[in-house]
Amino acid sequence: xxxxxxxxxxxxxxxxxxxxxQANQGIDLEIRAGRIKALLGExxxxxxxxxxxxxxxxxxxxxxxxxxxxxxTYLTPREAIGAGIGMVYQxxxxxxxxxxxxxxxxxQSAGFWHDPRGDRRQVARLAETVGLEIDPAAPVARLxxxxxxxxxxxxxxxxxxxxxxFDEPTSVLTPPEIEQLxxxxxxxxxxxxxxxxxxxxxxxxxxIADEIAILRRGRIIEERPKAAYGARAELARRMVGRDVxxxxxxxxxxxxxxxxxxxxxxxxxxxxxxxxxxxGEILSIVGVAGNGQAPLVQTVCGLQAPGAGSVxxxxxxxxxxxxxxxxxxxxxxxxxxxxxxxxRLSLLDNFLLTTRRRFCRGPWLRRAPAAxxxxxxxxxxxxxxxxxxxxxxxxxxxxLQKLVLxxxxxxxxxxxxxxxxxxxxxxxxxxxVWHLLLQAxxxxxxxxxxxxxNEALALSDRLAVMYRGRIxxxxxxxxxRKVDRIGQMMAGIE
Amino acid sequence: xxxxxxxxLLAAAVQTGTPILYATLGEIVTERxxxxxxxxxxxxxxxxxxxxxxxxxxxxxxxxFAAGAAGGALLAAIHGLVCIGFxxxxxxxxxxxxxxxxxxxxxxxxxxxxxxxxxxxxxxxxLLEGIPFLGPVFFRQDALVYLSYLAPLAVWAALARTTWGLxxxxxxxxxxxxxxxxxxxxxxxxxxxLIGGAFMGAGGAYLSLAYTHLWTTGLVAGRGWIAVALVIFxxxxxxxxxxxxxLFGGVMAFQFRLQALGTHLPSSLLLMLPYAxxxxxxxxxxxxxxxxxxxxxxxxxxxPPD
Numbered sequence: 001x002x003x004x005x006x007x008x009x010x011x012x013x014x015x016x017x018x019x020x021x022q023a024n025q026g027i028d029l030e031i032r033a034g035r036i037k038a039l040l041g042e043x044x045x046x047x048x049x050x051x052x053x054x055x056x057x058x059x060x061x062x063x064x065x066x067x068x069x070x071x072x073t074y075l076t077p078r079e080a081i082g083a084g085i086g087m088v089y090q091x092x093x094x095x096x097x098x099x100x101x102x103x104x105x106x107x108q109s110a111g112f113w114h115d116p117r118g119d120r121r122q123v124a125r126l127a128e129t130v131g132l133e134i135d136p137a138a139p140v141a142r143l144x145x146x147x148x149x150x151x152x153x154x155x156x157x158x159x160x161x162x163x164x165x166f167d168e169p170t171s172v173l174t175p176p177e178i179e180q181l182x183x184x185x186x187x188x189x190x191x192x193x194x195x196x197x198x199x200x201x202x203x204x205x206x207x208i209a210d211e212i213a214i215l216r217r218g219r220i221i222e223e224r225p226k227a228a229y230g231a232r233a234e235l236a237r238r239m240v241g242r243d244v245x246x247x248x249x250x251x252x253x254x255x256x257x258x259x260x261x262x263x264x265x266x267x268x269x270x271x272x273x274x275x276x277x278x279x280g281e282i283l284s285i286v287g288v289a290g291n292g293q294a295p296l297v298q299t300v301c302g303l304q305a306p307g308a309g310s311v312x313x314x315x316x317x318x319x320x321x322x323x324x325x326x327x328x329x330x331x332x333x334x335x336x337x338x339x340x341x342x343x344r345l346s347l348l349d350n351f352l353l354t355t356r357r358r359f360c361r362g363p364w365l366r367r368a369p370a371a372x373x374x375x376x377x378x379x380x381x382x383x384x385x386x387x388x389x390x391x392x393x394x395x396x397x398x399x400l401q402k403l404v405l406x407x408x409x410x411x412x413x414x415x416x417x418x419x420x421x422x423x424x425x426x427x428x429x430x431x432x433v434w435h436l437l438l439q440a441x442x443x444x445x446x447x448x449x450x451x452x453x454n455e456a457l458a459l460s461d462r463l464a465v466m467y468r469g470r471i472x473x474x475x476x477x478x479x480x481r482k483v484d485r486i487g488q489m490m491a492g493i494e
Numbered sequence: 495x496x497x498x499x500x501x502x503l504l505a506a507a508v509q510t511g512t513p514i515l516y517a518t519l520g521e522i523v524t525e526r527x528x529x530x531x532x533x534x535x536x537x538x539x540x541x542x543x544x545x546x547x548x549x550x551x552x553x554x555x556x557x558x559f560a561a562g563a564a565g566g567a568l569l570a571a572i573h574g575l576v577c578i579g580f581x582x583x584x585x586x587x588x589x590x591x592x593x594x595x596x597x598x599x600x601x602x603x604x605x606x607x608x609x610x611x612x613x614x615x616x617x618x619x620x621l622l623e624g625i626p627f628l629g630p631v632f633f634r635q636d637a638l639v640y641l642s643y644l645a646p647l648a649v650w651a652a653l654a655r656t657t658w659g660l661x662x663x664x665x666x667x668x669x670x671x672x673x674x675x676x677x678x679x680x681x682x683x684x685x686x687x688l689i690g691g692a693f694m695g696a697g698g699a700y701l702s703l704a705y706t707h708l709w710t711t712g713l714v715a716g717r718g719w720i721a722v723a724l725v726i727f728x729x730x731x732x733x734x735x736x737x738x739x740x741l742f743g744g745v746m747a748f749q750f751r752l753q754a755l756g757t758h759l760p761s762s763l764l765l766m767l768p769y770a771x772x773x774x775x776x777x778x779x780x781x782x783x784x785x786x787x788x789x790x791x792x793x794x795x796x797x798p799p800d
Contacts, residue, residue: 097790106677112656
């Protein structure tokens with residue numbers, strides 16, 4: 001085995017294009033034994049593409065891969081496995097219908113007969129030696145995400161991998177599982193494995209990495225030992241190439257008439273929920289997911305009738321509002337590509353989904369003016385690529401979310417219900433969405449449901465904490481005494 | 495009813511069920527790899543004709559049986575070419591194969607209508623035939639029926655106890671995982687389509703060589719479709735296919751007997767029985783299983799990355 005610090009793999013001048021997008025451009029990278037290297041970059045910076053090339057899943061357009069003194073232009077999956085390179089993909093490549101041992105041993109045995117009992121014993125032994133607890137006979141379908149990741153790691157170890165690549169490994173894990181993963185990564189590095197950790201989360205990268213390589217738009221901007229980087233903010237700035245305003249400026253807006261009044265709302269898991277929202281303010285609902293946020297949003301958006309109490313929207317009762325034109329209310333759902341847009345329809349068709357009334361003449365839809373208007377909106381909202389014929393699923397998460405916002409704001413809403421509006425977006429897109437929401441509150445009241453406390457604190461004027469279907473408390477964001485206790489309120493301690 | 499009537503009926507059920515059993519096993523192997531082959535009916539027709547013509551020309555029933563299996567594999571290869579080679583629509587390709595196979599066999603077979611061949615004859619197994627009840631039902635049959643007792647065991651062992659079988663089950667569930675494991679998705683699926691086609695062809699061969707001993711137009715008569723339905727009934731397990739095949743064989747044999755005895759029921763209504771049972775079985779299986787047992791990637795073509 002190579003000793004710590006020796007290069008196991010060296011990439012040289014790797015280029016890869018997907019259509020018009022240059023995913024990787026002239027990338028040089030060395031992966032060394034016993035080190036944890038972080039690949040840091042925004043969504044779409046080309047991190048996963050680069051590592052998929054190394055794992056033999058994608059063929060590069062140009063460049064060389066040096067392994068053990070030999071240079072190659074590309075690897076097949078089989079060659080990558082043979083060279084000791086293994087990758088845990090963001091979407092696990094496990095087979096749910098098979099058990100743990102079968103998954104770990106898939107493709108490993110060259111013999112004719114398959115020996116289930118022997119495989120289970122072997123996997124149990126392997127799991128024991130590396131300290132990853134797992135029942136080898138358990139069907140994968142019944143495992144938690146953290147357990148599945150352990151199976152993926154065992155798969156790589158079973159193949160004697162020397163380079164272990166993890167693509168956004170923490171995105172599906174709970175905090176204790178993340179701790180466990182990090183311990184396992186450190187242990188494997190100590191045993192001389194080379195670890196590559198792909199992430200866009202600054203805190204994790206600073207915690208786990210020995211070396212940090214920053215990717216931006218397909219290029220490696222710089223690569224240094226972790227000690228060379230100071231604070232998170234510096235790392236963030238290098239990653240996006242400009243200063244990120246994580247503390248966003250909030251212009252004061254005059255409060256006007258109420259747009260939403262909820263009194264003693266019950267039913268669907270809600271109990272005695274009372275809220276006031278006025279034009280010009282953002283009210284954040286915070287809490288652990290599943291504590292009543294979903295029924296509250298569904299009631300306000302007309303998807304579920306109130307069980308008890310009263311809901312008044314824009315000055316009209318719930319029944320009358322949803323019996324009428326519903327104009328003035330917009331809903332920005334959490335599920336961007338399922339509820340908010342149709343994945344396979346073009347951007348123009350998606351735009352028309354909720355705005356078509358503006359572009360109707362009798363039974364006819366006038367597409368030309370709609371296209372002109374959308375083109376102008378896409379320029380205003382900086383949505384790229386600005387091609388109306390693209391399907392919604394071809395946009396990145398951030399651009400798609402901006403398209404949804406552009407479409408909904410075009411309807412001149414006075415009450416906006418936004419659910420997890422920046423989930424899964426990178427820092428740049430998050431910042432854009434925040435600015436758009438802050439702007440929109442000049443014309444509307446915004447009910448923001450978010451699981452990200454930083455987001456709630458950055459954007460909202462008032463906060464309401466939910467626990468088990470009740471509003472625990474409802475206070476101004478400037479009430480520092482209560483803000484400090486949000487954690488306890490979310491956990492139901494107060 | 496007494497034993498004198500029941501035992502021959504059960505023996506007939508086994509014999510009638512045998513071609514369906516071969517075809518069902520073939521479809522199970524194919525579908526386990528993630529390829530849906532709706533061409534079973536056509537493949538059985540071609541297998542039946544190939545077996546009959548070969549047996550007539552060479553005088554050897556066993557050569558005929560081999561020709562039937564080979565003919566089935568050959569026609570299934572068209573399905574493989576369309577679905578694995580060109581990633582075409584599996585449903586359309588399978589339906590086309592049924593139409594092609596049925597038409598081709600009926601057309602080429604016109605010259606042979608009415609000529610009888612010896613084929614496989616009943617040959618009781620010594621000792622085993624003496625077992626009460628089981629002997630007369632299972633062990634006074636022909637060689638292909640005896641072979642069909644081993645077939646489910648062989649398919650089960652291949653799927654559960656060989657490396658090939660593990661890989662095959664994996665490719666039907668998650669081809670991308672198999673690819674990432676460094677195995678060839680196409681090669682695995684090709685092997686399943688060809689072996690499955692051979693089994694379907696063998697089912698057809700049984701019809702012409704051992705069941706009718708002659709060639710008639712439309713010989714397969716929907717048995718291929720019953721096999722497709724039985725795969726769902728069997729929840730993609732070879733041993734349950736045995737139960738299903740004999741159940742259908744029993745209903746088919748029963749309605750023939752009933753017609754021969756002469757009843758007041760119209761014959762077309764009786765002929766409908768197996769197909770009505772197919773629908774009932776599918777509804778029942780759907781209620782019970784909610785098709786959870788289906789391979790996750792069934793009918794989904796695998797696009798290789800880049």
